[in-house]
Amino acid sequence: MSATVSTPPRTIRIGSRKSQLALVQTHWVQEQLQKHYPDRTFEVHTMSTQGDIILDVALAKIGDKGLFTKELEVGMLQNETDFAVHSLKDLPTNLPEGLILGCITARENPADALVLHAKHQGKNLDTLPAGAVIGTSSLRRLAQLRHYYPHFEFKDVRGNLNTRLTKLDAGEYDALILAVAGLERLGMGDRIHQVIPSEISLHAVGQGALGIECRADDAEVLELLKALEHQPTAWRCLAERSFLRNLEGGCQVPIGVNTVVEGDRLTLTGMVARLDGQRLIKDTLEGAATDAEQLGIDLANRLREQGATEILEEIFREIQRGS
Numbered sequence: 001m002s003a004t005v006s007t008p009p010r011t012i013r014i015g016s017r018k019s020q021l022a023l024v025q026t027h028w029v030q031e032q033l034q035k036h037y038p039d040r041t042f043e044v045h046t047m048s049t050q051g052d053i054i055l056d057v058a059l060a061k062i063g064d065k066g067l068f069t070k071e072l073e074v075g076m077l078q079n080e081t082d083f084a085v086h087s088l089k090d091l092p093t094n095l096p097e098g099l100i101l102g103c104i105t106a107r108e109n110p111a112d113a114l115v116l117h118a119k120h121q122g123k124n125l126d127t128l129p130a131g132a133v134i135g136t137s138s139l140r141r142l143a144q145l146r147h148y149y150p151h152f153e154f155k156d157v158r159g160n161l162n163t164r165l166t167k168l169d170a171g172e173y174d175a176l177i178l179a180v181a182g183l184e185r186l187g188m189g190d191r192i193h194q195v196i197p198s199e200i201s202l203h204a205v206g207q208g209a210l211g212i213e214c215r216a217d218d219a220e221v222l223e224l225l226k227a228l229e230h231q232p233t234a235w236r237c238l239a240e241r242s243f244l245r246n247l248e249g250g251c252q253v254p255i256g257v258n259t260v261v262e263g264d265r266l267t268l269t270g271m272v273a274r275l276d277g278q279r280l281i282k283d284t285l286e287g288a289a290t291d292a293e294q295l296g297i298d299l300a301n302r303l304r305e306q307g308a309t310e311i312l313e314e315i316f317r318e319i320q321r322g323s
Contacts, residue, residue: 011041012221015072015081017044020161024185025210028083029105029228036227044100045081047071050231069213073099076214082221083214085236087182088206091213092216102222103212106230106238108181110208110314112141112201114194115176115183117168124194125149128175135164135173139275139315143254144201145177147279161186177201202256202271202282205240209233232261235289239268242296247272264289270299272308275315281306 012033016026023046030042044177048071072084073096083102095101114125120132136142142154153171157164161182168176177196183189203267212228214221236259244255256271267290273280283302287295300308 008221009040009144011043012083013081013223014042014044015075015084016044016046017072018048021161021186022085022087025087028185029085029210029212031068031304032228033224037224040224045075046047047075054236073213082218083225086211086213087177088209088211089204091206091211091238093205093241095213098216099213100216101211102214103229104234105210105212105228107209107233107236108184109195111180111198111201112196112203113178113180113192114196115165115168115178115191116193117126118176120174121193125196125200128152133172134175134177136177138177138204140204140254140256140273141201143273143275143277144256144271144280146275147273147280148200148277150277157192161188165191179204179207192202198258198269202258202269205244205257206237207303209237211237232289235259235261235266235286235292239266239292239296242293243268243300244296246297246300247303247312253312266292266295268295268299270303272311274311275318279307279311281308281311314316 014026014030016022020236023044026044030044033040033042069084069086069091072081072086075081075096076084077096088104089099111254120128125148131153132154133155134145135155136145137156137158145152146154157165157167157173157176161178164176164178167173180192180195183192212225214225217297239259240257243257247255254271254273254275258269265286266273267284267286269282269284271280271282281303283299283306285295285299285302287298
């Protein structure tokens with residue numbers, strides 16, 4: 001009687017952008033899965049996305065639907081990779097047919113951070129001088145800061161984290177607004193001079209969390225990814241993504257959020273603002289955490305009733321005019 005030859009488990013191929021932060025995040029996912037499944041092999045496959053290549057144009061002017069994700073998604077659909085690791089804030093709320101959000105990991109601090117040039121050591125947003133040049137590539141940050149600090153000058157900044165910090169240190173900016181989570185993941189938490197309170201800057205949808213996207217019909221990968229799912233973060237981010245989706249806003253519109261889970265209750269705050277910061281609409285809803293997506297829909301509808309649709313239509317016209 002011949003011995004049965006067992007087939008080795010399939011190698012799982014992970015898609016990632018090539019940026020330093022993307023690789024840190026992807027290797028963290030790889031390591032966590034390896035701990036849970038020591039008999040499996042997980043390989044990282046890197047690629048550049050359009051957002052990594054086009055660095056001399058403001059994000060809002062490029063049209064950002066899938067700017068940092070499309071190439072990774074093509075890789076999965078063509079069966080070159082099995083799942084992709086994204087900063088969840090970069091992942092559009094509507095995914096290509098055949099792909100789903102398979103897992104949301106535990107969230108790092110989702111807040112925005114103020115990073116200062118050396119000459120402003122000890123200062124914060126309230127004490128920086130009028131005319132200080134603040135660098136940000138986010139319309140969300142721009143609109144909120146213009147609302148509360150109209151005396152600053154704002155200037156677009158692109159490139160990876162190290163590139164932006166080099167420009168700051170060279171004196172091109174007095175300060176940058178960056179994500180706390182990205183700085184901390186790269187071991188640069190010491191560059192944070194102020195964690196900006198949510199009362200001033202509501203964070204981006206999904207900021208601080210990793211979203212793992214995979215093929216909808218890949219039951220094996222979906223089962224493996226359950227080991228990394230963090231339910232409270234998932235509830236928070238599903239509410240935020242539902243809110244964004246139902247306002248029909250891409251990542252590059254001034255829409256900000258904040259979420260809190262306490263027990264089985266979820267509180268969602270959402271904001272829409274004009275680019276000049278002169279009009280800002282904000283509201284909050286609370287509900288069952290298990291109804292996270294409906295909570296996002298309900299809050300979007302409430303902001304529409306308060307004028308959010310008109311603000312967003314005005315913004316899209318401004319972007320199309322190249323403002």
